[in-house]
Amino acid sequence: MNHTTNLNLSPRTRSIAFNGLLTALALVLSAIELTLPPLPLLPPGAKLGLSNIVTMYATGAVGLGPALCIALIKGLFAGVTRGFTAMLMSLSGGLLSTLVMWLLLRVNGSPFGLIGLGVAGALSHNAAQLFVAFLLTTPAVLYYLPWLILFGVLSGIVTGLVLRVMMPLLNKFTID
Amino acid sequence: MILKKKDLFLIAFFLCLAAVLLLCFNKNAGTGIAVVERNGTELYRFDLGKQKGTQVIDLGGEYHVKLLVEPGAISFQHSDCHDQICVRTGKLSKPGQAAVCLPAKISVRITEGQKTIDAFTG
Amino acid sequence: MYKEKKLAYLLFAVLIVVIAVLACILIKSNQKPVSYECTNYAMGTYVQQTVYGKNSQQAAKAAAQKIGELENLISWRRSDSDITKLNQASGSDWVSIDPKTAAILQKSLDVADKSYGAFDPTILPVSSLWDFGGENQHLPSKKEIQKYLKYVNYKELRVNTQESTASLKRHYMAVDLGAVGKGAACDEAVAAYEQAGADSGIIAVGGSIGVFGTKKDGTPWNIAVRDPHSSETQSASLGAIDLRSGYVSTSGTYEKYFTKNGVTYHHLLNPKTGYPENNSLVSVTVVCDNGALSDALSTACFVLGREKGAELLKKYNAGGIFITTDDKIYLTKNMENTFTLSDRKYSLVKSGV
Numbered sequence: 001m002n003h004t005t006n007l008n009l010s011p012r013t014r015s016i017a018f019n020g021l022l023t024a025l026a027l028v029l030s031a032i033e034l035t036l037p038p039l040p041l042l043p044p045g046a047k048l049g050l051s052n053i054v055t056m057y058a059t060g061a062v063g064l065g066p067a068l069c070i071a072l073i074k075g076l077f078a079g080v081t082r083g084f085t086a087m088l089m090s091l092s093g094g095l096l097s098t099l100v101m102w103l104l105l106r107v108n109g110s111p112f113g114l115i116g117l118g119v120a121g122a123l124s125h126n127a128a129q130l131f132v133a134f135l136l137t138t139p140a141v142l143y144y145l146p147w148l149i150l151f152g153v154l155s156g157i158v159t160g161l162v163l164r165v166m167m168p169l170l171n172k173f174t175i176d
Numbered sequence: 177m178i179l180k181k182k183d184l185f186l187i188a189f190f191l192c193l194a195a196v197l198l199l200c201f202n203k204n205a206g207t208g209i210a211v212v213e214r215n216g217t218e219l220y221r222f223d224l225g226k227q228k229g230t231q232v233i234d235l236g237g238e239y240h241v242k243l244l245v246e247p248g249a250i251s252f253q254h255s256d257c258h259d260q261i262c263v264r265t266g267k268l269s270k271p272g273q274a275a276v277c278l279p280a281k282i283s284v285r286i287t288e289g290q291k292t293i294d295a296f297t298g
Numbered sequence: 299m300y301k302e303k304k305l306a307y308l309l310f311a312v313l314i315v316v317i318a319v320l321a322c323i324l325i326k327s328n329q330k331p332v333s334y335e336c337t338n339y340a341m342g343t344y345v346q347q348t349v350y351g352k353n354s355q356q357a358a359k360a361a362a363q364k365i366g367e368l369e370n371l372i373s374w375r376r377s378d379s380d381i382t383k384l385n386q387a388s389g390s391d392w393v394s395i396d397p398k399t400a401a402i403l404q405k406s407l408d409v410a411d412k413s414y415g416a417f418d419p420t421i422l423p424v425s426s427l428w429d430f431g432g433e434n435q436h437l438p439s440k441k442e443i444q445k446y447l448k449y450v451n452y453k454e455l456r457v458n459t460q461e462s463t464a465s466l467k468r469h470y471m472a473v474d475l476g477a478v479g480k481g482a483a484c485d486e487a488v489a490a491y492e493q494a495g496a497d498s499g500i501i502a503v504g505g506s507i508g509v510f511g512t513k514k515d516g517t518p519w520n521i522a523v524r525d526p527h528s529s530e531t532q533s534a535s536l537g538a539i540d541l542r543s544g545y546v547s548t549s550g551t552y553e554k555y556f557t558k559n560g561v562t563y564h565h566l567l568n569p570k571t572g573y574p575e576n577n578s579l580v581s582v583t584v585v586c587d588n589g590a591l592s593d594a595l596s597t598a599c600f601v602l603g604r605e606k607g608a609e610l611l612k613k614y615n616a617g618g619i620f621i622t623t624d625d626k627i628y629l630t631k632n633m634e635n636t637f638t639l640s641d642r643k644y645s646l647v648k649s650g651v
Contacts, residue, residue: 111180111182112180112182112183112186113179113180113182113183114179115179115183115187116179116180116182116183116186116187119183119186119187119190120186123190145194145197146193146194146195146197146198147194149190149191149193149194149197150191150194152190153187153190153191153194156187157187160179160183292520293520293521293522293535293538294348294500294509294513294519294520294521295346295500295502295507295519295521295522296502296505296521296522296523296524296533296535297502297505297506297507297521297522297523297524297539297546297547297548297583298505298523298524298526298533298548298550298552298581298583
């Protein structure tokens with residue numbers, strides 16, 4: 001439907017290329033997030049989860065499988081660059097938030113909009129990370145919970161808004 | 177659709193939850209030392225700030241008093257006494273708070289923890 | 299369509315509120331730990347500072363500089379200090395000195411007068427014989443002490459604070475402000491904190507402490523009193539003073555001493571005898587509204603002993619903690635509510651002074 005992407009590629013190739021693109025985007029976003037100064041009030045290692053934007057989009061537009069794949073690769077990438085703990089944090093956050101968003105999308109009549117999905121994704125992302133931190137360190141990290149919820153709501157809203165802006169652009173590339 | 181009514185409910189719910197949790201945590205930030213006494217003699221001393229995990233202290237006696245020690249708080253979990261005032265006093269977490277089981281002559285009070293030293297003289 | 303627009307506005311409002319709240323929290327959490335700690339060396343001891351507030355770092359640096367300047371004025375070890383000039387001119391003429399030096403000399407004379415010479419700023423002829431903590435630390439002969447004791451007499455030190463001049467009446471007389479210097483340094487630091495606009499701060503120069511302002515949480519400053527049995531490097535406290543404002547100084551036998559032929563000689567000399575004062579006291583801690591005074595008073599009280607010491611403290615409205623060799627602690631009445639004993643090895647005698 002769009003001239004710019006009307007290349008003579010098989011749907012399979014296009015799907016692979018597109019998923020690769022999304023993965024790259026997720027990695028770039030988590031890299032950007034790394035450059036942000038560490039936020040006070042957040043447990044060590046916890047991130048805002050900007051790359052949720054990508055997994056969220058992938059969940060809705062491509063499907064659960066590729067979305068989980070992106071989360072997995074993102075986790076491995078974190079493991080390679082920042083160590084085992086970071087990998088566990090990233091994997092737990094990424095996989096759980098993807099699953100939660102996928103489930104919410106499948107609910108009949110989809111009660112939530114993009115913002116709601118983003119918030120739900122961010123919250124489950126933070127919850128999973130906190131749980132991992134709880135297991136790895138001390139129960140004291142649970143005191144971060146209220147702050148994580150606040151940051152989760154905020155970053156969820158940002159995710160939803162960004163996706164709203166990016167959706168038309170990304171849709172140009174989707175396989176129809 | 178970018179925003180639905182339920183999204184707002186979701187956001188509002190979690191913001192409220194965060195606020196409530198914050199209030200709870202601040203309230204429970206007990207760092208005092210719980211002193212347990214029977215008839216005026218000291219039985220136990222717990223540093224609530226350093227307490228990890230919950231612990232039930234069975235004081236036995238005529239009223240089978242049991243204390244519950246948690247991180248940051250201490251309370252009477254059980255007593256066979258008639259009035260149950262001690263159990264209903266609930267959790268103690270701040271210096272100055274106290275709970276007493278008069279029939280069993282057991283008192284639990286919280287004193288200030290070790291203060292940080294600002295300077296040394298001498 | 300209209301509904302969606304309305305919702306978008308609502309969302310925007312929520313977002314702004316959340317960001318505003320987060321910004322407030324961030325700013326608040328950043329404001330809390332604005333404190334500056336530093337340790338440096340001056341007055342022959344360690345100077346430890348903790349200053350709170352926006353200008354904490356400048357305040358601490360200004361205080362350190364002021365202390366350095368003060369040391370250059372009042373140390374008899376500095377060849378160009380006011381005190382050296384005064385000592386060199388002993389027996390001849392009045393010398394002009396810095397108003398600060400004059401004020402400290404005046405305070406010293408006041409304490410010397412009220413303590414009937416138990417504290418004497420003109421102790422240098424004798425104290426330099428012993429040279430506690432110095433290179434030449436030794437037990438002087440009786441003859442030497444007798445000879446130089448004649449030159450210890452605060453009544454022959456005259457200070458004119460209006461013209462900032464001072465004189466020593468006789469040749470060989472000399473002033474040693476070692477017993478007030480640390481406290482005076484605390485005065486300087488607290489003044490510097492105030493001037494620099496710090497919120498609050500605490501300074502410790504050796505065993506002398508000065509506090510400025512109130513702590514963030516509103517609780518009094520918690521000043522630990524060293525257990526005389528503990529070493530300086532691993533100091534344990536025997537109790538603590540709740541200090542809202544003012545200065546604390548301690549004179550203890552354990553600060554500087556040496557042992558010769560099985561006898562221990564400490565640095566707290568009685569100006570009347572020229573020998574260390576042994577009156578079963580180990581240390582005296584004095585709380586007072588002036589640093590130099592607290593330092594001088596702690597020395598004076600040590601030499602006077604606890605009954606006469608307590609009388610002297612009354613004249614200055616100061617508080618005292620007297621610790622004896624048999625591990626008893628005597629408090630003056632005004633210290634009863636501010637001192638708490640934590641070491642059960644010691645016993646507290648409240649109305650004992």
